[in-house]
Amino acid sequence: MTADDAAGADSDDRLRSLYAATREIMTATTRAELCRVVVDVTDRVLGYTLTGVHLQGGESGDGHGLVPMAYPPSVRERFEGDPPTYAPDDEVYDVYEQEDPLRLGAVADRPSASHRGVVVPIPGHGVLIAGTEASNDPEGVPLDLVETLGEHAAVALDRLEHESRLNGLHETTRELMGARDSAAVAASATNTAHEVLGLRLNTVYLRASDGDRLVPVSVTSEARELYGDVPDITPGTVGWTAYDADEQRVIPDVRRSSHADRRTSAIRSLLAMPLGDHGVFLAASQRPGRFDDADVALAQLFADTVEAALDRAQREALVRSREQELSRQNERLDEFASVVSHDLRNPLNVAQGRLELLGDDCDSPHIGHLETAHERMEALIEDLLALARTGRSVGETEPVSVERTVVDVWGTIEGGASLSVADEIGAVNADPSRLRELFENLFGNAVEHAGDDVCVTVGPLDRGRSDDSDRGDGGDARGERPPRIDGRIRGGVDQGDGPAGFYVADDGPGISPEGRDAVFERGHTTAEDGTGFGLAIVSEIAGAHGWSVRATDAAGGGARFEVVIDG
Structure with missing residues (x-):
């Protein structure tokens, strides 16, 4: 075997050993552990004893320069302590920035002149120094093997950094989503x-109220120090283009781009991520080509999260605004109720008292009409107060038995009216007192328009059935009328999933189709002594719960009011 053949075989063995060691590098769980593995592989596989891994910023990435992360005892002995941190004005730092290897021992005025080896880049992260004493220079180790080791270290560091950033984004998502407002x-x-x-x-940057510019709402201290007074983003800039087109923009080198904003020559790379209709996120770097595909992917994930947080903050701001408006409305309703209760009721009480005195002094046919007018005014005051109360938001809701509420309310109805309650009437989530008011007004409306002997039916709206087939009021699909039970209640409670709603029907004269919408208007009535507020109150209570109410005809020709809960 020739010397060249032996050198080639040795190089192949080293290459195989290097790739075998890659598993150790790729399974490292921290930057520090990974750097120690790289130093061990450089010594054990490639034969370099004076080795060191230096990373930009160190363990946390917050430091400055290339910080020593791992090195053998021989290096510490040589430097009589920790090896140096390489600053931007050093040749070793140039290897990191320019990603161009440097051979050691070629520069006479450096400490490295007494040993030999190479400095290779760990792209995007730092450098790997592989050296040895000049008298022990490992022969036959090609530069590309050391560069390969540096590239493997870079891939592993990329993975760790990506995982760390993903975990960090996950942990901070709650903070983002919990922010109170856009700022x-x-x-x-x-x-x-x-x-x-x-x-x-x-x-x-978030959109200004005029919509013609994006204003800087939050700026890092480093960006403010670099830019000074951070300007708005206006049409024609990269940031505006990204916002307007709702597409990310990545500028690898601002100096070579004809579209980038060149207000500061210190910026080399630029990343613009749209935040939906809200604005845009800009990131910059003083190093060209700073943002690779992994950076862009993470920034896109981050921007999507920020956009979602801004959407939520905007919705909550609208809710707060609505709540404030409702609060103001409630205050006005309270003032109205006070006026009705005090400024109208007191003069009415005086008039009623004077009328009684007048009845003692004389006998006039007009006195009866005055008493009737006073009674109507009293009813109007009561209904106006009830209407003011129903205009407020409902209180705490809870499962309420419809049957039990119907029983309680029906007990207050006077006269010869009768009630039938269908089986499986169910329960609803409601404010108990408001639900009671709803039934009071529906029953009162039935008696008022159909007479004291009216028959009222209460039942559930069946899920999955049409209005025409859902008839348990004055008659069912077969034309059969449920039994009329004077003074008694029939039916049970099915808690199940709850009804789609319920109805109240009567066997009175009914409501013409063209008048069914008007019955819920305030002041609308067809009864001579009616106030026109009863069904308006029903509609208000239903709406406050998020329900709807509609008027239709009962199977027997009377009126039927349907309260739809699950529409």
Whole structure:
């Protein structure tokens, strides 16, 4: 075997050993562990005894320069302590920046002149120094083997960094989604991009109220220091293009781009991620080609999360605005109720008292009409107060038995009216007092328009059945009328999944089709002594629960009111 053949065989053995050691590198769980494995492989497989791994920023990535991460005792002995951190003005740092290997021992004025070896880049992360004493230079180790080891280390570091960033994004998602408003979301976003994604120059821009510009809402301190007074984003810039087209923009080198904003020559790379209709996220770097495919993918995931958080904050702001408006409405209703209760009821009480005195002094046919007018005014006041109360949001809801509520309310109805309750009437989630008011007004409406001997039926709206087939009121599909039970209640409660709704029907004169919508309007009535507020109150209570109510005809020709809960 020739010397060349022996050297080739030795190189092949080293290459096989190097690839075998790759598994150890790829399974490392921390940056520190990975660096120690790389140093061990460099010594054990490639024969370099003076070895070191230096990474940009060190363990956390927050430091400056190429920080020593792992090295054997021989290196510590040589430097009489920790090896140096290489700054940007050093040749070793140039290897990291330019990704161009450097041979040691070729520069006489460096400490490395007494030993030989190479410095190869760990692309995107740092450098691998593989050296040995000049008298012990390992022969036959091609430079490309050391470079291959550096590339494997870079892939493994990329994986660890990607996993770390994903975990970091996952942990900070709750913070983003819990931010109260858009400004808080923006502040959390810039902090997350800085701490988790390592994007130190980043800004969140949100759309201004005029819609013609994007304003910087949250800016990192590094970006503010670099830019000074951060300007708005206007049409024609990369940020605006990304926002307007709703597409990401990646500029590898600003100096070579005709579309990028060149307000600062310090910026080399630019990344613009749209945030839906809200604005855009910008990240920059002073190094060209800073953002690779993995960076862009993570930034897109991050931007999607920020957009979702902004959507939620916007919805919650609308809810808060609506709640504030409802609160103001409730205050006005309270004022209205106070006026009705005090400023109208007191003069009415005085008038009623004076009328009684007048009846003692004289006998006039007009006194009866005045008493009737006073009674109507009293009824109007009561209904107006009830209407003011129903305009408020409902209180705490709970499962309420419809049958039990119907029984309780029916006990207050006077006269010869009768009630039938269908089987399986069920329970509903409701404010118990408001549900009671709803039935009070429906029963009162039936007695008022159909007479004291009206027959009222209450039953569930069957799931999956049409209005025409769902008839348990004045008659079913076969034309059979449920039994009329004076003064008694028939039917049970089926808790199950709850009804789709319930109905209240009577055997009175009914409502014409063209008048069914008007019956829920305030003040609408066909009865001579009616106030026109009863069914309006029913509609208000149903709406406050998120239900709907509609009027239709009962099978026997009377009126039927359907309260639809699960529409």
